[in-house]
Amino acid sequence: MTSLSELKAQILSLTREYSRQAHGSFRPADDPLRRPWAEGTPIPYAGRVFTDDEVEAAVSTTLDFWLTLGVEGTAMEKELAAFLGVRHSLLVNSGSSANLIAISALTSPKLTKERRIRPGDEVITVAAGFPTTVAPIVQVGAVPVFIDADPITGNARCEQLEAAYQQGKTKAVMMAHALGNPFDLATTLAFCRKYDLWLVEDNCDALGCSYSMPRELAESLGFTENSPGLDDGPDRVIRWTGTWGDISTQSFYPPHHLTMGEGGAVNIVRDQKLRVVAESFRDWGRDCWCPSGIDNTCNKRFGWQLGELPEGYDHKYTYSHLGYNLKPLDIQAAIGRVQLKRLPEFIEARKRNWEILRRGLAPHDAFLEFSLPTHATGWDAQSGFRWDDSGCRTDCSWFGFKIATRPGAPVTRTELACELDRNQIGNRMLFGGNLLRQPAFVQLREDNPEALRVIGTMEGADEIMNSTLFLGTYPGMTEGMLHAQVQVISSFLQQ
Ligand SMILES: Cc1ncc(COP(=O)(O)O)c(C=O)c1O
Known part of the structure; x- marks a missing residue:
């Protein structure tokens, strides 16, 4: 009879094989087994990046079936x-x-x-x-x-x-x-x-x-x-x-x-x-x-x-707080542990991808305003960021590539977002924009004007809401995907 450990090894070996065949397009962009991105197919702004290691970890802990955090x-x-x-x-x-x-x-x-x-x-x-x-x-x-x-x-x-x-x-x-x-x-x-x-x-x-x-x-x-x-x-x-x-x-x-x-x-x-x-x-x-x-x-x-x-x-x-139950499953943690090993390479990939988009879109400085890291005062292709004299520096592993359309640009932010959508290029607003204008917060204030306090006018938050979007920098983004985005944006601005 096959022992339990042999059975498990067989299942996990098949799992890896399945994952290699099924999930090639979710591998890190620089992984040799990454399925190439085909021009004209969608470019998500973000998503899961994993290999057979994560799938094996998930299946292995599922077979153990402890389930709750362990x-x-x-x-x-x-x-x-x-x-x-x-x-x-x-x-x-x-x-x-x-x-x-x-x-x-x-x-x-x-x-x-x-x-x-x-x-x-x-x-x-x-x-x-x-x-x-x-x-x-x-x-x-x-x-x-x-x-x-x-x-x-x-x-x-x-x-x-x-x-x-x-x-x-x-x-x-x-x-x-x-x-x-x-x-x-x-x-x-x-x-x-x-x-x-x-x-x-x-x-x-x-x-x-x-x-x-x-x-x-x-x-x-x-x-x-x-x-x-x-x-x-x-x-x-x-x-x-x-x-x-x-x-x-x-x-x-x-x-x-x-x-x-x-x-x-x-x-x-x-x-x-x-x-x-x-x-x-x-x-x-x-x-x-x-x-x-x-x-x-x-x-x-x-x-x-x-x-x-x-x-x-x-x-x-014995309960000392009015608490919750907000625990994840052990299976999720098993996946997370494999991802944690990839974190250093993921951090660097996000920086690289931001840089490729920044260089590619640099000719459109007149129409697009690009994000700067906190304490940076400028960026150029030769020397990178310039810094203010606070002596503080930031090193960003970017969640996204934020751009804003400038007032003189031939297109609005929303027109740009629609064009990106037409080309199946994932793009997002800076989440809720000015949160104070969201229905939930308007209602909160209407129900009880004392429920929140606002300091000054929210010009910056409004500007973010009106003229900003962001593109993806996630580690599954290949150079081909990045260059395709640059090309679509460049052609749209040059029309
Ligand atoms: C800044 C920030 N905080 C909190 C959250 C909430 O995280 P989750 O979606 O895991 O609840 C998000 C989600 O993207 C976020 O961007």
Whole structure:
């Protein structure tokens, strides 16, 4: 009789063979087995990039059929945390869930009274971007305070942070590194330190982006060490985005830097207490921290007295928060672990693809406005980026290639998007544009004018909404696909 391990080996060998034959067009662009892109066929802006390794991992864990988060989940949490150099990474079922957990964690009564976010407290955020960076602020009963976004970087205008601050009310800043472009962390961190505020980095679009500052500045903000694998010389400190604030979040939905299908993570940068609290919110709000299927890691399962429960009530069924269940499956984690090994090459591919599009579209500078990394003041084909004199630098692993049509351009943004659609070229808006104009936020304000606060006019966010789109930079994009996009845009502008 065939043994179980032999049976499994046969299934996995066939699985690999199936995947090689079926999924050739999903392999990384530079993989020798990548099925070539055929001219005239669709060019997605993003998508899953995988080989038989991911499919084998998925089938193997499916055969084991543990299902719920287990050894693969624990291993991926450790590996992601080690890659970033953070205290802990907590796997969740989406980036939106990660944001919900991150802000919920800051409401915990286990935190100090002064810093805990209470209903009616304020959290500063940015008007342009993805809705579930902001919705969780409202969902925990806090008030989002919107500052404007800069149309060139796509990021918050951090010089408005001071105007948004209200003593006794402001408790945190929570915003995203837009499309893989780090926001101005030096200004934001100085602001957070000045008023003792939490910083939540929505790093969903920016895994593998880094930010570097002069050592003296970094040390004044409390940072002495580089992230693992990063080095920008002895006089500077360089760290991944997602490791500067208190908590950060990742999305592992297919267009993001790595995928587990649906999925995400909450990164706890330093504070062990935040880890315990975030885990509690993910896992039903329970006080107990035992992994699934394991009991009594605290050694006093029946030795607690919490709330108004009788002494010795089972710790496993003691709830210190109004929590959720936002865990992914172990099968997803198995896929994610393989993807994590590809992350360094994925990060570089996104940079390369951005550069190819930038060079290809450079002749259209008069009609198109291109994104600049935060702290860059310009770009040219010979010497690359020029930087402002803050001494800070950003290194973007771009989520997308953002372009805006200039006022004098012969076409509008929407006409350009339609032309790209006609040519089956994937393109996207910068998510919700000015979120304040989205029906959900209009309704929120109509129902309760105090539910949010807006600082100044939102000209930048409106401009992003009216004249911006982005193309893909994902690691499945071949040079042929990139050049085809350049050609379509060039011909359209030259008509
Ligand atoms: C900045 C940002 N935050 C959060 C999310 C939500 O992630 P998910 O789709 O995994 O819920 C996204 C989604 O693309 C995003 O772009």
